[in-house]
Amino acid sequence: MGYAIIAIFGVFLLQGLIMDLQRTDQIPFSEFEKQLDEGNIERVTVGSETLDGIYSEPVDGKTEFVTRRVQGDIVDQLEEAGVEYDGKVETDFWTGMLSWIIPLGIFFALWYFVIRRMMQQGGPGGQLMQIGKSNARVSYEQDTGTSFEDVAGIDEAREELEELVAFLKNPQGYGRLGAKVPKGVLLAGPPGTGKTLVARAMAGEAAVPFFYINGSEFVQMFVGVGAARVRDLFKQANEHAPAIIFIDELDALGAARNSQPGMAGGGNDEKEQTLHQLLVELDGFDPKSGLLVLGATNRAEILDPALLRAGRFDRHVTVPRPDKKGRIDILGVHARKVKLADGVNFEAIARLTAGFSGADLENLVNEAALLATRREADAVEQVDFTAAIERLVAGSEKKNRPMSEEERVRVAYHELGHAYLGLALPGADPVQKVSIVPRSIGALGYTLQRPIGDRFLMTRAELIDKITVLLGGRAAEAVFFEDISTGAADDLQKVTQMARAVVAQYGMTDTLGLIAYEDGQQTQGGLPQALRGRDHGDETARLIDETARKIVDDAYDRAKGMIETARSRIDTAAQRLLEEETLSESDLRSQLAPEPAT
Numbered sequence: 001m002g003y004a005i006i007a008i009f010g011v012f013l014l015q016g017l018i019m020d021l022q023r024t025d026q027i028p029f030s031e032f033e034k035q036l037d038e039g040n041i042e043r044v045t046v047g048s049e050t051l052d053g054i055y056s057e058p059v060d061g062k063t064e065f066v067t068r069r070v071q072g073d074i075v076d077q078l079e080e081a082g083v084e085y086d087g088k089v090e091t092d093f094w095t096g097m098l099s100w101i102i103p104l105g106i107f108f109a110l111w112y113f114v115i116r117r118m119m120q121q122g123g124p125g126g127q128l129m130q131i132g133k134s135n136a137r138v139s140y141e142q143d144t145g146t147s148f149e150d151v152a153g154i155d156e157a158r159e160e161l162e163e164l165v166a167f168l169k170n171p172q173g174y175g176r177l178g179a180k181v182p183k184g185v186l187l188a189g190p191p192g193t194g195k196t197l198v199a200r201a202m203a204g205e206a207a208v209p210f211f212y213i214n215g216s217e218f219v220q221m222f223v224g225v226g227a228a229r230v231r232d233l234f235k236q237a238n239e240h241a242p243a244i245i246f247i248d249e250l251d252a253l254g255a256a257r258n259s260q261p262g263m264a265g266g267g268n269d270e271k272e273q274t275l276h277q278l279l280v281e282l283d284g285f286d287p288k289s290g291l292l293v294l295g296a297t298n299r300a301e302i303l304d305p306a307l308l309r310a311g312r313f314d315r316h317v318t319v320p321r322p323d324k325k326g327r328i329d330i331l332g333v334h335a336r337k338v339k340l341a342d343g344v345n346f347e348a349i350a351r352l353t354a355g356f357s358g359a360d361l362e363n364l365v366n367e368a369a370l371l372a373t374r375r376e377a378d379a380v381e382q383v384d385f386t387a388a389i390e391r392l393v394a395g396s397e398k399k400n401r402p403m404s405e406e407e408r409v410r411v412a413y414h415e416l417g418h419a420y421l422g423l424a425l426p427g428a429d430p431v432q433k434v435s436i437v438p439r440s441i442g443a444l445g446y447t448l449q450r451p452i453g454d455r456f457l458m459t460r461a462e463l464i465d466k467i468t469v470l471l472g473g474r475a476a477e478a479v480f481f482e483d484i485s486t487g488a489a490d491d492l493q494k495v496t497q498m499a500r501a502v503v504a505q506y507g508m509t510d511t512l513g514l515i516a517y518e519d520g521q522q523t524q525g526g527l528p529q530a531l532r533g534r535d536h537g538d539e540t541a542r543l544i545d546e547t548a549r550k551i552v553d554d555a556y557d558r559a560k561g562m563i564e565t566a567r568s569r570i571d572t573a574a575q576r577l578l579e580e581e582t583l584s585e586s587d588l589r590s591q592l593a594p595e596p597a598t
Contacts, residue, residue, distance in 0.1 A: 152333045161202055189318055191357065193319045199246045241290045244294060341379035367392060415445045415446065416577065417570070418449075427459070429452075471495060
């Protein structure tokens with residue numbers, strides 16, 4: 001309605017402009033009489049309302065004129081002046097038609113090429129015009145531009161998916177012995193590990209259409225729209241079979257249903273109808289047609305059990321964070337796009353990036369290239385990768401953030417408390433660097449510790465050592481200053497989580513025995529941890545709190561005792577740190593020279 005009102009006003013405005021353009025040479029009737037008296041008019045065409053004429057001599061560079069006819073006998077005036085004149089047959093039909101057709105044509109074109117396109121692409125009002133249509137983005141093999149050569153670090157998952165590619169290439173031959181390929185494959189793993197990448201690589205290897213859609217795109221405000229989109233998606237895919245349907249973020253659509261509406265993971269009517277339709281479609285198609293459904297999620301534990309049963313998403317492929325060898329391979333894939341200097345050691349980089357996902361490593365290579373470009377280097381060197389790791393872990397430096405001298409001194413001792421214990425305790429990760437330069441993540445200083453390899457198990461002694469190192473900053477403040485500060489807030493949160501895990505998850509205390517009182521998961525069965533309640537009584541909860549606190553208190557006393565024995569060495573290192581603001585591992589070892597831990 002708003003557009004229609006604007007269009008009507010626009011039509012009348014354009015009509016006025018057209019009429020004005022037609023009267024650009026109009027002169028007053030008095031000017032016509034003046035030129036007539038001076039004998040400067042050669043010929044006149046008389047109309048019912050206007051007079052069109054030609055000058056004998058140009059006036060202001062114009063040879064023609066138009067004027068509005070005034071009441072009177074104009075013919076007598078023309079005959080008296082001896083001017084040749086004639087009449088004309090007038091019709092306003094074409095002028096009126098053009099004055100309407102041109103504006104209407106302009107506004108119709110605006111509607112068709114701008115507003116209609118915008119609505120089709122999901123703009124304002126577009127949802128009403130697209131009810132029941134799938135938003136799946138279809139890209140064929142030549143558009144994916146991805147193959148298994150671009151996938152690294154997930155060899156086990158790749159091996160499981162290669163046989164599915166063989167099926168897509170030859171559905172009849174692959175089932176010659178009666179075997180049936182899974183209808184659905186669930187790719188589960190942490191964010192950034194390459195789930196979408198490997199799905200696109202499957203489509204590229206099999207040279208089949210690739211239907212990509214996000215789980216949240218099915219869920220709309222109108223009940224039944226999501227179900228219609230599911231039907232439309234599978235209809236499109238069946239028409240192009242063999243093909244791959246890839247549903248990213250499947251948990252947005254397939255989270256577990258609960259009996260209590262409104263609870264996390266439960267659904268309203270729209271979400272449940274959409275999930276029901278997906279279950280029906282998964283049951284309804286024949287895998288021999290060459291259709292394969294892939295789903296990806298970061299939270300497989302909250303998916304509805306009906307979605308995961310055999311015959312639907314009946315194969316589960318874990319896509320974990322890469323190990324050391326995988327990280328080396330991934331770095332090699334992403335480094336193809338950058339110019340590397342001689343001597344870049346991917347193995348050394350992989351040792352320092354334990355826990356990084358494939359997306360993190362891609363970002364690392366890009367950050368290293370940016371740092372090398374910023375310092376106007378000819379190629380990316382090892383030092384750029386080291387600086388990029390530090391930037392990703394601790395954030396960018398904020399050298400313009402002002403800190404008082406008192407704060408700088410306190411931060412220096414705080415970080416050296418962490419560093420000294422990290423060097424002295426065998427269960428701690430190696431210390432790479434200590435800095436009192438503020439970082440963008442909000443830290444006034446930091447102690448960079450990175451594991452030198454992949455670890456899958458930790459002993460109780462190692463966990464206690466890590467807790468002790470985390471308490472080193474607060475312990476150093478207590479030893480060297482009269483009062484403590486808020487600088488250990490983040491350390492205390494991590495310490496609390498680790499101590500409770502020792503007690504309630506890992507069963508590492510004699511007080512509570514070999515019972516897991518907490519599972520460590522944020523969600524279970526679709527419910528967040530805060531809503532699930534606990535499986536133990538008040539007395540057990542009190543014992544968990546007391547035991548965790550005793551672990552923390554003992555580690556804090558241990559940290560203070562070790563720092564007291566190294567007081568003079570930490571004082572010396574603090575003076576140097578205040579001067580240079582950053583100390584490397586070799587500098588720290590030479591300054592602190594820790595005694596063996598007790």
